[in-house]
Amino acid sequence: MEKALLRKHYAYSKIDEEDPEEIKHRQAQFLIQKILLQADNRRKPSFLRIRMCKLKVRIGRRLRKLRKSMLLGISVARVRLYKQVISRMKTWRRLFHRGRGEPLVSLAPIFA
Template sequence: MPLCRKPYSYSKVDKEDPEEIIHRRAQFLIHKVLEQADSRRKPSCLRIRISKLKVKIGNRLRRLRKRIMLGVSAARLGIHGHVMNQIKTLKKLFGPGRQSQSLIALPPLLN
């Protein structure tokens, strides 16, 4: 059978111990986290100020948006109430029950 093998083929490696695989993976992750911690710089005062300013601006925009929406909804309710009152008044004036009474009560026109 050795003659059938290709000259540069890979040979199968025995399976590793699962605990050793877990240990090696943990070591790799620890090494990776330590490298990231070393590469990070301490945030500058300017960055901290800018981030606080962004938060403050975001809060103000959120409050402004809420106030605008509250004003719009209040205006809608006011307009809706006004329109409904006008419609009720018009219905009372030109409603079918009122119309028949007004025609009967009016004297006929004589020329």
């Protein structure tokens, strides 16, 4: 009788060997429950957060478009300036060196 009193009602006996399939099944059930709990605890995105995300995307697209147009404009301006400089140089070359190297306008040396 004393042994019965010493024994606790929540004591359990250890199982010598467990079935490997049962162990795998238990682990799978545990992981499934864990993932389901995590999915339940996740916050749903608020309306404001969704709006902000969409706004960021729109701003990013506009900035990208602006940058591309600026680069195109700069490259076009560079080409135009290059063409102008080349045409002016050709004009000056023709003005000062006619045909075989004789200048059209001869400039007298300043210090003679």
